[in-house]
Amino acid sequence: MKNKKMKFSNNKIRLALVVFMVSFTNVNGQKITSKVIYKKKSSTIIDSTKQKTSARIFAKNMSRKMNNLEYTLKFNSKESIFSETSKMSLNKDNNSLAIKLSKLLGGGNGIFYTNRKLNKTYHQKEFQSEVFLIEQEIISDWKLTQEKKIIGKFTCFKATKNDTYVGSSGNLITKNITAWYTTEIPYSYGPLKYNGLPGLILELENDKAIFYATKIDLFKKNMIEIIKKPKKGIKITQKKYDSIVSNLAKDFQKKRLRN
Numbered sequence: 001m002k003n004k005k006m007k008f009s010n011n012k013i014r015l016a017l018v019v020f021m022v023s024f025t026n027v028n029g030q031k032i033t034s035k036v037i038y039k040k041k042s043s044t045i046i047d048s049t050k051q052k053t054s055a056r057i058f059a060k061n062m063s064r065k066m067n068n069l070e071y072t073l074k075f076n077s078k079e080s081i082f083s084e085t086s087k088m089s090l091n092k093d094n095n096s097l098a099i100k101l102s103k104l105l106g107g108g109n110g111i112f113y114t115n116r117k118l119n120k121t122y123h124q125k126e127f128q129s130e131v132f133l134i135e136q137e138i139i140s141d142w143k144l145t146q147e148k149k150i151i152g153k154f155t156c157f158k159a160t161k162n163d164t165y166v167g168s169s170g171n172l173i174t175k176n177i178t179a180w181y182t183t184e185i186p187y188s189y190g191p192l193k194y195n196g197l198p199g200l201i202l203e204l205e206n207d208k209a210i211f212y213a214t215k216i217d218l219f220k221k222n223m224i225e226i227i228k229k230p231k232k233g234i235k236i237t238q239k240k241y242d243s244i245v246s247n248l249a250k251d252f253q254k255k256r257l258r259n
Contacts, residue, residue: 037070038213143159163206172246181202191211
């Protein structure tokens with residue numbers, strides 16, 4: 001009888017330990033996150049004197065669609081994730097081309113994940129009907145300046161850098177990136193793949209668009225969740241991905257010239 005009681009008692013202890021370990025894992029797997037909502041607008045000015053009426057109307061419509069786009073950055077001390085959360089439909093809208101181009105211009109397609117411990121960013125995106133998971137080292141080659149401005153209630157400083165990407169012709173194109181970051185929120189994250197500054201990026205401008213913060217929720221107790229790295233897709237380095245895009249673009253150009 002004593003042996004049965006002992007076994008029962010031991011089983012209860014084991015069960016309690018298992019429950020404790022599961023609970024402990026869940027609590028430690030989740031962290032209080034911060035959330036920033038960004039909007040996007042065109043960084044180019046439409047010159048009505050140089051465009052045909054139809055082109056001008058389309059450009060204005062696309063600009064309006066871009067203004068409706070919304071992106072969310074979630075982060076904690078170790079990692080972040082950035083993606084579009086407005087989910088504008090391409091099927092139910094008569095202006096689906098304008099929506100598609102507004103999403104493409106200036107970037108923002110797919111999911112961007114940053115891991116500070118690994119010092120890497122991962123971009124999950126679709127290209128040529130395939131899903132890719134593009135890996136890139138974080139390179140903090142920003143040029144910091146003392147120029148500043150107020151965004152909301154935060155004092156922000158200007159930083160610039162050059163970024164190179166593969167253009168539609170297959171050639172490398174260099175564009176200037178301008179970021180406004182605040183040291184009052186000392187976390188090195190921002191829109192898209194851009195990070196590595198002494199504070200959070202509240203505004204980011206490239207050659208096509210401006211991403212700007214509209215709402216900031218910092219480390220609220222009810223904002224506890226797991227930031228998950230995207231797993232789906234062909235794992236590839238940024239250099240290899242650029243090579244694929246470049247070769248496809250050059251092949252397309254050759255075929256077009258033959259025709």
